[in-house]
Amino acid sequence: MAFTISALIFFASRLSPIDPILAMIPPDMASDSANLEQLREELGLNDHIILQYLTWLKNIATGDFGYSLQSGQQISEILALRMPATLELVLTALILSTILALTLGLFAGAKKGGIADKLSRVLGVVGIAIPDFFIGLALLNVFAYRVSWLPSGNRVAPGQITFWDRFPNYILPVATLTIAMLAVLIRYTRNSVLDTLNRDFVKTARSKGVPEWRVLYSHVFRNSLGPVMVLLAFRLPLLVGGSILVETVFQWPGIGTTIIAAVTASDYPVIMVVSMLIAMVILFASFLVDIVKSILDPRVRLGGSN
Amino acid sequence: MSLSTEKDLILDLKNVNVKFKVEDDTLHILRDVSLSIPRGSFLCVVGESGCGKSVTAQAIMQLLPDNGEVSSGDIYFSQGDQVLKLNELEKFGKQMRDIRGGKIGMIFQDTLSSLNPAHKVGRQVAESLLQHFPVSKDEARTRVVELFRKLGIPDPERRYEAYPHEFSGGMRQRVMIAIATICEPDLVIADEPTTALDVTIQAQIMTLLKDLQKSAGKTFILITHNMALVSEVADHVAVMYLGRVVEYGAVDQVLRDPRHPYTKALMASVPNLDADKNVELQTVDGQTPSPAEVTVGCEFAGRCPYVAAACREKTIEMTRVNPGHDVRCIRLDANGKLPVLTGGA
Numbered sequence: 001m002a003f004t005i006s007a008l009i010f011f012a013s014r015l016s017p018i019d020p021i022l023a024m025i026p027p028d029m030a031s032d033s034a035n036l037e038q039l040r041e042e043l044g045l046n047d048h049i050i051l052q053y054l055t056w057l058k059n060i061a062t063g064d065f066g067y068s069l070q071s072g073q074q075i076s077e078i079l080a081l082r083m084p085a086t087l088e089l090v091l092t093a094l095i096l097s098t099i100l101a102l103t104l105g106l107f108a109g110a111k112k113g114g115i116a117d118k119l120s121r122v123l124g125v126v127g128i129a130i131p132d133f134f135i136g137l138a139l140l141n142v143f144a145y146r147v148s149w150l151p152s153g154n155r156v157a158p159g160q161i162t163f164w165d166r167f168p169n170y171i172l173p174v175a176t177l178t179i180a181m182l183a184v185l186i187r188y189t190r191n192s193v194l195d196t197l198n199r200d201f202v203k204t205a206r207s208k209g210v211p212e213w214r215v216l217y218s219h220v221f222r223n224s225l226g227p228v229m230v231l232l233a234f235r236l237p238l239l240v241g242g243s244i245l246v247e248t249v250f251q252w253p254g255i256g257t258t259i260i261a262a263v264t265a266s267d268y269p270v271i272m273v274v275s276m277l278i279a280m281v282i283l284f285a286s287f288l289v290d291i292v293k294s295i296l297d298p299r300v301r302l303g304g305s306n
Numbered sequence: 307m308s309l310s311t312e313k314d315l316i317l318d319l320k321n322v323n324v325k326f327k328v329e330d331d332t333l334h335i336l337r338d339v340s341l342s343i344p345r346g347s348f349l350c351v352v353g354e355s356g357c358g359k360s361v362t363a364q365a366i367m368q369l370l371p372d373n374g375e376v377s378s379g380d381i382y383f384s385q386g387d388q389v390l391k392l393n394e395l396e397k398f399g400k401q402m403r404d405i406r407g408g409k410i411g412m413i414f415q416d417t418l419s420s421l422n423p424a425h426k427v428g429r430q431v432a433e434s435l436l437q438h439f440p441v442s443k444d445e446a447r448t449r450v451v452e453l454f455r456k457l458g459i460p461d462p463e464r465r466y467e468a469y470p471h472e473f474s475g476g477m478r479q480r481v482m483i484a485i486a487t488i489c490e491p492d493l494v495i496a497d498e499p500t501t502a503l504d505v506t507i508q509a510q511i512m513t514l515l516k517d518l519q520k521s522a523g524k525t526f527i528l529i530t531h532n533m534a535l536v537s538e539v540a541d542h543v544a545v546m547y548l549g550r551v552v553e554y555g556a557v558d559q560v561l562r563d564p565r566h567p568y569t570k571a572l573m574a575s576v577p578n579l580d581a582d583k584n585v586e587l588q589t590v591d592g593q594t595p596s597p598a599e600v601t602v603g604c605e606f607a608g609r610c611p612y613v614a615a616a617c618r619e620k621t622i623e624m625t626r627v628n629p630g631h632d633v634r635c636i637r638l639d640a641n642g643k644l645p646v647l648t649g650g651a
Contacts, residue, residue, distance in 0.1 A: 200419040206369055207414075208434040208485065209407035212398045218433075222424050298469040299423055 005279040006060070010053045013268045060276060066269040070262070075273050078258060086242035086254030092170065093177035094239070098232060101182050105189025109197065109224070110216050120186045127183020133245040136176040140249065143172060152250065173250040177243055181235065188231055192224040199223070222296060229292045233285040241278045315384060316345040316493055316525045317366065322379035322393075324358070324365050324549075333597045335361050335374070337549040337605075340624075343542070345384075345492070348519050348526045350536040350557070352572070353546035356594060359529040362546075363495045367412055368397050385409055385492070408438040411486030415498040417478035421470035428454075428466030431484045438489045453484050457514060476507035480514070487518060494518070495527045500535070508532075512539055533576045537561055545569045548605040549597060554624075555631030565633040565642055567610045604635070612637045612644055 040046050044055060059066060065075035104123070107116035127135075144152040151169045196202065197220055205219045206212075242256030251257070255274060262270035294301045324336035336358045343349050351359045364370045366381055381392040383405065395402040406412075414420040422430055431453070432446040441449070447466065454462035457480045470478060479499060486494055496515060500508040516539045519526045528539065536543055536557065543560040545553040545568065553566040564570045574588040592609035595601065603618040604610070610617070616636060624632040627642030637644055 200414060200416055201422040203369055204412075204414060204420045204430075204482075204485065205422070205433075206398075207367060207406055207412040209403035209405070209437050210433060211403060219422050219425075223422065297424055299471045 001283060002280065003057075005283075006057055006276060007053065009272050009275045009279070010056055011049075013272050014049060014052075016266070016268070056272075060273070065273045068262075068267055068270050070265045070267040070270070075270055078270065079255070079273075079277075082253060082255050082258050083240070085252055086247070086256065087239060088170070089173055089177060089247070089252060089254060090238045090242060092174050093181055094232075094235060096174065097178045097181035097185060100178070101185035102189055102228070105186045105228075106193055106216065106221055106224075108186070108190040109193025110212075110220070112194065117190070120190055123179070124183050124187045127179050127181075128187075131245070132176060132180035132243065133249050135179055136173070136246055136249040139172050139176055173246055173252055176249070177246050180243075180246070185228065185231060189224065189228050192227050193220055196220045196224045225296050226293060229296065230289050233289040233292070234282070236285040236288070237278045237281045240281050241274065314345045315342050315382075317341070317343040317384075317527075318382040319362075319366070320380045320382070322362075322365060322381060323377045324361055324370065324374055325377045326371070326374040328373065331598055335549050335597055336365065338379070339546075339549070339551055340379075341544055341551060341554070343493075343525060343527065345525055346519075346523050347542055348516070348528065348540050349542040349544060350540035351527060351529045351544045351546060352531060352533060352536055354531060354590075354594060356548075356597070357546040358549040359531075359546055360497050361549075363412070363497050363527065363529055366392065366495065367406055367410060368392060368395065368402055369406075369412075383409070383493075404438070407434045407486075407491070408489050409491050409493065411489065411491040411494045413479075413482050413486045413494065413496040413499045415501050417475060417482050417502065418470065420482060421478060423470055425469075426467055427470055427473065427478075427481045428468075430470075431481065431488055434485055435488045450484065450488065453488055454480075457484055458510075459484075475503050476510065479503060479507075479511050483511075483514065483518075487522075487524075490522070491524070493525045493527070495529070497529045498531070499528070500530075500532070508535070515539065533561075533572065545572065548594060550605060550634065551624075552606065552634045553632065555628070559628060559631040565627055565631070565638060565644065566606075566635050567612050567637070567644065568606045570644070571609075611647055 044052060047055070056066075063076065065079070067073065068075055068078060071078075104116055104120045107114070108120040109117075111117060130138075140152050143150045150171050152172065201223075202215060202219055205215045210218075240255060241259070242252075242254040244256040244259055246252070247254045247256030248260060258270065259274055261267070262274070290300075319339055319341040322336055322339045323334065326333045326335050339358070339362060341349070341351075341362075351362060353359055361370070361374070364374075365376050366383075370376070376393045379393070383390050383392050385405070390401070390405070392402070392405070395405075421427065428447065428450050431450045432443070435441060435446045435449060436443070451462045451466055454465060459465055459477060459480050465473075465477075470481070473481065479502075482499070486496075494515075499515070500511050503511065512535060515526060515528070518524060526539075528535070530536065540557045543553075543555065543557050544551050545560065545566065547568050553560055553564065553569045560569060561573065564573050568590070571588070571590040575590060590609060591611075595605070595608060601607075603620060604613075604622045607613045607617045612635075614637060622634050622636055624634050625636075625638060625642070627633050627638060633642070635644070639645065
């Protein structure tokens with residue numbers, strides 16, 4: 001699977017009509033075709049395409065991601081620089097939105113039409129209907145521009161100042177991403193809880209005289225988590241891909257903004273490496289889904305006891 | 307209240323009506339259901355699908371779906387020297403929860419969906435015990451294993467740790483019985499416990515239930531549509547049709563001498579090994595009307611061979627034909643017999 005994806009990424013990038021050499025060097029030097037030819041030879045661009053692919057694959061596998069055409073920096077260096085920003089943002093939003101969505105979704109499902117249900121409905125509609133960059137802009141407008149309570153993102157690198165000094169810069173981007181992620185997850189959780197509440201074993205649990213909160217917690221919640229976990233797992237690629245729109249709105253120096261820059265500059269090596277990374281995380285996520293599902297539901301456990 | 311005047315009744319339903327809201331309609335699912343259940347008896351509630359058997363059980367347990375409610379009538383449950391009105395207790399309040407599982411146990415039909423797939427069966431049985439008795443987890447476990455053994459679950463220590471999907475249907479039903487009886491409730495309601503099982507397992511489970519009733523002096527309500535089961539285990543039978551009890555009495559009275567036309571038709575449709583193979587098995591003609599249709603008079607009138615104009619005029623009351631044998635039919639004569647049909651039905 002990983003090989004198929006790597007091949008797709010590699011050959012798709014080679015389909016592009018843009019000559020990577022021309023994109024790499026300043027236009028005024030491009031007239032010297034002898035130099036260009038020499039450069040091509042050095043970079044292995046004249047080798048057979050299969051050979052090029054295999055070389056690329058070997059390099060990736062050994063941790064040599066190559067160089068950015070744009071800046072000449074090592075891609076691994078760029079990643080090391082940008083990855084923490086994305087991880088901080090996405091991981092916090094992912095954790096916050098999950099905790100909030102599961103709690104709200106559980107209460108919303110348990111008491112249809114109650115306060116939690118209404119709140120989740122509003123959040124759901126807002127989060128699904130309004131694109132995340134717009135939520136970000138709206139928050140920026142209100143909190144950073146009109147009342148100026150909070151800075152407009154702009155991550156400050158760690159080490160220079162204390163965590164609490166940096167903290168306000170996180171609030172808006174994290175809030176934006178959290179709201180965007182919350183919406184679908186809340187609806188998912190709520191509907192899943194409603195489904196589970198109608199299952200027969202809930203009636204059995206009630207027939208034992210178990211209090212409602214225990215019925216919810218011990219019987220309903222766990223059996224509702226399956227579909228929710230799948231959704232969650234497929235958000236993990238955001239951890240390496242970053243959220244392009246939210247990062248752009250808040251000028252967050254993460255992978256998302258890196259992708260934007262790379263795409264506009266036809267910086268193929270960077271695009272290829274990031275795509276490859278995202279693909280790997282997606283593969284890993286689907287693997288994770290299987291594991292989590294088997295923990296939640298003993299029926300899908302492999303080689304179960306007889 | 308009224309319980310003390312009669313013999314020792316454990317459960318007394320008085321004119322219970324249950325209504326369900328379905329979209330804009332209100333369906334009248336139970337109509338004036340009255341059932342008096344003496345302590346230690348074995349009552350079978352029979353009737354075809356949709357007649358309100360299961361709803362009766364759910365009404366007693368206060369486990370009706372959210373769109374259903376007891377709209378009128380009372381359900382009295384005697385607990386020690388107290389008589390409680392179950393329908394007036396808060397649905398998920400402490401008092402009702404203490405009764406559920408503690409005083410009234412319930413066995414469900416579909417064992418695979420009625421057990422939590424994510425929990426070990428032992429834990430699911432122990433949960434009931436831990437809820438109602440101040441026992442430690444270890445103690446609960448010992449008692450569950452003991453009960454498993456008593457109920458004929460082989461290798462109970464190991465099976466305690468198994469999940470529902472690792473059990474056969476019959477074994478799962480034993481687990482359900484364990485859940486319903488681990489707290490030694492006075493009353494056990496079994497809602498079609500054997501419908502999903504094959505015949506030999508059915509017999510085993512029924513024997514098990516009957517033994518429980520005899521040895522522990524418990525009261526049983528068995529909901530079934532299997533008439534053959536009734537004669538084996540029941541001492542009282544209530545026949546329901548479209549939300550009403552149409553005939554109630556001791557098992558001998560109702561099965562050997564059915565008076566209501568519906569019961570008669572039901573009995574005639576039970577296959578019998580000794581029967582003449584050339585005679586076609588009788589069926590009850592027509593279809594059960596939908597509960598959404600508002601009918602005046604006898605609900606069975608549309609399918610009844612004995613029907614007369616008076617049947618459709620007003621609600622039919624229960625008539626006592628023999629001590630303890632009540633029938634809801636106005637076509638019975640002074641001796642409580644139906645008229646002889648002329649010209650063949």
